[in-house]
Structures are given as structure tokens and as C-alpha cells.
Amino acid sequence: MAKAAKIRLFVECPLAKGQGIVLNKDQANYLFAVMRLSVGDQILVFNGQDGEWLANIAEGSKRGGVLACLEQTAPQRMPPDVWLIFAPIKKERTNFIVEKAAELGAARIIPVITAFTNSERLRQDKLQAHAVEAAEQCGGTFVPPVDEPVKFADLLTNWPDDRRLMFCDERRAAGPVAKVLADEASGKWAIIIGPEGGFSPDEADTLNALPQTVAVTLGPRILRADTAAVAALTAWQSALGDWG
Secondary structure, three states, rough: OOOOOOOOEEEOOOOOOOOOOEEHHHHHHHHHHHHOOOOOOEEEEEEOOOOEEEEEEEEOOEEEEEEEEEEEEOOOOOOOOEEEEEEOOHHHHHHHHHHHHHHHHHEEEEEEEOOOOOOOOOOOHHHHHHHHHHHHHOOOOOOOOOOOEEEEEHOOOOOOOOOOEEEEOOOOOOOHHHHHOOOOOOOOOEEEEEOOOOHHHHHHHHHOOOOOOOEEEEOOOOHHHHHHHHHHHHHHHHOOHHHH
């Protein structure tokens, strides 16, 4: 008996009724060796542009395979135009930030190297894979791109005039997120989170001097960098995102 569709897979090809999807070696190994699927079973696929589709396994082996699109099961859902910018920390916690940003609806993820950033060398391809896996598991149809790490000064050079920047500044008497954002409009935004040691005084001054910056506080408790990223994106989504 064919197995019902429970597995979701991100693919990099157009999706439409009757469209054939050629699996790469890693995808085939996952479906046929790990998940023990076989010809005739069905899975769900998405590519970040065409929504979610039900697909039938037409051919399969541990080295490759072919899927056939049957019907669309969910429309494409795009997130609000909000970027998450964060300073990398320890490997597992950096992975956590990327995964949760994808789940919470970030449109783009940008690692930034600051004065106090202290982390291992990042592999952009590995972080992108974590974003893909998060979207597969949480039912999303969009995978945010994860940029190569950028230096703090380069990030702010020619910052877009029309993109607001939410700066979680715990050293300044900023207002709480909900109160501050109540007076703001939705649109193009970014959220920036510092490393474990926070931003340097010069970096904080540079951020606060930027006309697009909106300074906020995340409350009376000092949060770890990974917790702060989740809290900030959650608060923004509740106030200006698509959670309303």
C-alpha cells in the first residue's frame, strides 16, 4: 500500500501539474534509504515560489529518482519584508537562530561580524541548509536566503533609505517593542541583534545615528543573543507582521 504524504521536501525546479522532478543523490538517499519510501508513495514538495504540491514517486533508488507533481495543496505564502541581522555566536546557537528565523517568517537572514563577534568560521551553505530544513518541518512554502557574513561597517554603507532598522539597544532608555512599534508603519524592515558581548559603544552610536533606526528594548531582563533574536522577531511579527 502506498504511503500517504507526510514528508515535505524542498526542490529547486518549477512546480506545476504533471511536472517531473529529478531528485539528486542526497534527496534520493533521504527518501529511499532513510525514510524507506518506494515507487507509488507520495510526498509534499515546494520550491519557495509555486506553493506546496503533492507529488508521486515515479522512479526511485538510493542514487536518484523522479517525482511527478499531481496537484497544488497550498498556495505560495510569502513572509513580510523583514530581515534578521545577527552576530554569529557558538555553532549550535547560530544554527538555532537561523532555524527559528525561518520558522518565524524572516524574509532574509544576514550574519554580521561586529567588534565583539566571537564565533567559529561560518559556512553559508550549512546555514542555508538549516533554513531549508526548518521550512520543510514547519509547513512553510518560503525559504529565506542566508547571506554570506558581512562586516558591520559594510552592512551600514548605503543602507536603504526606505528600510527601517529595529535596534535592540539595552544600554539606552528606549521604549518597549510593542509601545514603540505601535507608532510605526509596516513595510520594509530589518532587526539587528548583537553578539554575546553586545555592540561596541562606537557601533551603538553608529546605529543610533542612522535616520532609519528605531531603538527598542526587549524588557527588563538581559537575554542571550539567540533568545533575543527570537524575542525581537516575535515582537515585530506581532506588531507589524502577518500575525494579526
